Amino acid sequence: MAEIKLWLDSYEDIYSDFDSRHYLNRRISEDFLHELHTETKYLEQHAGDMILLLPREQRNEETEKIITNSLANYFRAQFLFHHDKCRHKLVRGVLFLIMGVGIMLLNSWIIYRSGESFTIIGLRVLLEPAGWFSLWAGLDFLLYDFAGLKKEETFYQELSEMHIHFQSS
Numbered sequence: 628m629a630e631i632k633l634w635l636d637s638y639e640d641i642y643s644d645f646d647s648r649h650y651l652n653r654r655i656s657e658d659f660l661h662e663l664h665t666e667t668k669y670l671e672q673h674a675g676d677m678i679l680l681l682p683r684e685q686r687n688e689e690t691e692k693i694i695t696n697s698l699a700n701y702f703r704a705q706f707l708f709h710h711d712k713c714r715h716k717l718v719r720g721v722l723f724l725i726m727g728v729g730i731m732l733l734n735s736w737i738i739y740r741s742g743e744s745f746t747i748i749g750l751r752v753l754l755e756p757a758g759w760f761s762l763w764a765g766l767d768f769l770l771y772d773f774a775g776l777k778k779e780e781t782f783y784q785e786l787s788e789m790h791i792h793f794q795s796s
Contacts, residue, residue: 630676631666631789633659634796637685638694655701667785677789680796691793698791706783713776720768727762730754 635641642653667674734754741747 629670629672629674630678631663631670631674632678632680633662633666634680637681638690641679641694641698653697655698663786664782667782673785674789677786677791679791679793681793683795686793686795695791695793699787702783702786702789706780706787709776709780709783713773713780716768716776717773720765720773722765723761724765724769727758727760727765730758730761734758 641656641659643656645654663677731754734751737747737750737754
């Protein structure tokens, strides 16, 4: 298994500068998350450990336990959030696709079964664009947007499964 090693000047590098709460409640820094994204992107295999390197004089074992739990809880919560979001968006994309095909089939059936009257022409004007819109919206999501959501879900899944350790640099 591979490992991720990040060098920190202090524990504050993990958290947002604008959040002054205790380590258990603080927001994770965007810079820290960006570095994790960068590190995981270039790994050839799944990383089993995240090692955070600190100067020996900066280390505090009790603080490290709190931070390790805080990070693990954050990564787990983000994974669950992105997993639910990904599943919800997938279902929505598939429903749009099915709805588009259904509307187009309904439109075709109406045209086939009836003559050209004002009502039928009006229904065609309404149903054709609705069918195409729904079909393309579903396909657009499934072909383009879903990959990005799945990538974010996978990122947080990997982080939630890592063992977090502190070491002296």
